Amino acid sequence: MREKPAIIGIGRTKFGEHYELDPEDLIDEAGLMALDSAGIERKDLDACYISDYLLQVTNKIGLEEGFISQLLERNIPIERMRSFSSALLNACNAIEAGRYDVVLVGGMEKMTDRWSKIRDNLMLLEDHWAYYAGGTPETNHELLLREYMKSYGIRGESQEKLMMTLAQISVKNHHNAVKNEYAHFQREIDVKRVLAARAEEKRVLGLYDFAPISDGATALILASPKKANEYADSPVYVLATTLATDYISYASRPYRAGFIASKISMENALKIAGITLDDVKILEAYDQSTVFEMISLEDLGFIERGKSWMELHKNFEDFKGFYYLDGKEVYVNTDGGLKADGNPLGATGGAQIFEVVKQLRGEAGQRQIKPDGDLLFGCVQEIEGFGTKVYVHILGREKCGK
């Protein structure tokens, strides 16, 4: 088996609105922090993989590679992807192939620069026929929820419990973000507020069920195992990084009560990493909505299909900071998730990885989790589009699984 690449440094900006900053200012900040934490310099980089989802639309700029080259004042290979996970996957492939030794992976997004028009753009990118038919970024989440409830016969009292559980997911994530100095929203909310927003908007899901639109950047330094040992005392290895895809049209998919791509990606990731679900104690789930967090736990295999709402409902009766699933602790979205940490698309995956790396290294400060036994492995799920691309990364303090 090839040796796994390692994360030797990581950085990020605060997420939120950065009115005064250009996208390249943001990636500059995150990149410098990553270089600094790795203890390396610009000249040590062999290549860069960066990502942004829609800078061409929001800021009318392309050729992001040139911006990065100019910041680094280097002429190294730089490629631009659409998500942080995509950049990471490609960087891992290159390192595993022996092509580069030290790579900067970065992501940036500047969504608030197109505040008034971004929902149209996002929906067109997500599923153009759904956009033509009148869909919005939020409606697909609501349809997913309805498909889920119908598939598993969740109605009446059960439905109320489910809706309450979703509200509690949002409250939990806001609570977690209070201790995250980089979070978009560093404030508590309560269930009443989540429910009130739904009622006020007369919608199935309300303001507090959805992740915000954020600006921000993230970066990490990825190194070949050989170089990793040279630079870092406690590298975090990327044991697996997988991708599965699904149809652009949600309506056309055979299974619509979850994301089949999540399931496939996770199964492959566990196999490649050589670990089991039981080894995963920390998960960064892509909670673009509260529905996503609930259903992702099923898609990724932590909970049986159709049972997530029930399991989580039980957990929230006496919530201790983690979900107790199938006899073990799983910490989910300890940084506040997309809901509270923020969701600057191209940078989001970087923040999820940032959190798991910090936790695995025991550097998460106030947020540091202390599960039973050693905290060796963590998992990150990032989604592009509406379940169209699902990435799963397994990170570990050890070079490979058991």
Place this chain on the structure above:
Amino acid sequence: MGSEPIERRVSYVGDRLKGSRCPFCGKEYFRVRKYCGNCGRISLGKMEDIDYFYEKGVLETCTVVKEPTNRFIRLGSYIYGIVSFHNGKVRVPGRLTDIILRNDEPINLEDFEGREVVPRFRRRYSVERSDIIPTISLAFTFADEYYPHQEYEIIRPSKEYEAPGIVGYGVYVSRFRIKEGGIERSVPFIDEDAITAAVESGKLSLIHSGVDHRLVGKIYAGSESNPYAVNPIASKVAQVLKLGEEEKVEGVQGVDAVDTEFACKAATSMFKDAMALVCYPKNPMKYVMVIGADNAQAAPRGEPGGELDFFVGFGGAAFIFGKEDVIAEAEGWYSCTSDTPDFWRRDLEPYPQHGGRFTGEPAYFKHIIKAGRKLMERMNLKPSDIDYFVCHQPNPAFPARAAAILGFKPEQYAPGLYTSKFGNTYSGSSPIGLAAILDQAEPHKRIMIVSYGSGAGSDAYLFVTTSQIKDKRSRQKFTVRYQAENRFLQYVDYATYRKFKEGL
């Protein structure tokens, strides 16, 4: 959108909901595909063309859109969800149209889910006034409400007639009404316009006639409210209804299409041209379609031209002319024209102007009475020889008076009077009246129609119904009366009426 190639491609598929079916395993696709994902290479080039335009689907799952994207903002709140066709072989996204969601009423999504829906051809969303108007049929209405689902079945003709005539027809009037001053007027939903009304009425005429759409040789679309100054309605109708032989490689239809304009007689004027073409000595056309459709515009009340705002309606009527399986043979016609500018709209002006005193005696009555009298004279007929009379209906009083002057009794002209139900539908006005008569006339009845178009002129025609009129009646549930006296009609206030007329 801003890009006409993208617009062309989306409309090409979306307006008719084109799809493909694998002849081997039966798998279906929305959008045209060259091969089947299950069967692979053996299916390459063998996929069957299908479309969901005449089908009914089921709204499987839905939600309420309260905060639409920018281009849909003018629609307000609406229901959006997933519609399946053919027992779930295909699923498409879609929104419900023709529904006004009230903010104060709770919505139970289960009331909507699981119900049958019919695709409707509508404007897609708002664009700049200078842009191409995007359309789509991913808008749906419930099959058990105002607009019923009707199958389009092509029927082989059984009889050829000596004289050309009407083979079939369709009338489309929207679900919404405004009730004022003792009359009701049809109001388009916000995503409707003269183009959508033309397509809907044309679709209904194909359903009623059972005519093979490929055999239509020419389509005339008459309107004075085409939302474009340049760009025909007829080309949209031809493409969506697949009129004429389809040339698939280039995506063109082997049909002639043209718009006509002459205020409210833009359509009736072409009846004779249509009949001439089906009798053309060399290469006669099998069928010719004539549509009159208008979303009649009026300036707001109190402004110049605002007096029209009390009478304007919305709707369209389509007639298919031919020589086979005719339901009403043409006996004769007469037209007259004079340069009488009683109503006009200059280019770039949004609303027409009205010539005040011109509109009665020296305009409307002069031309209608001249045309009606002259045709009876020529055909050597008295009013008592004619069973039904219908003329242009700008308001309830004018047609009754014109009919009386010509010597007709209420029982002869009342069946075709719909202005107090729909308002003045301009190019569609007298054609809708004619359709209402055809909806109920027995065989071998004589009908006289006299249109009037400002500017000015009248077309008079005499038709005699055949025995086949009764045979085709069961094919059209969406009759004029059904639309006028429907329990699903929805009444709107003046502000909503103005907003809807303005459109997306």
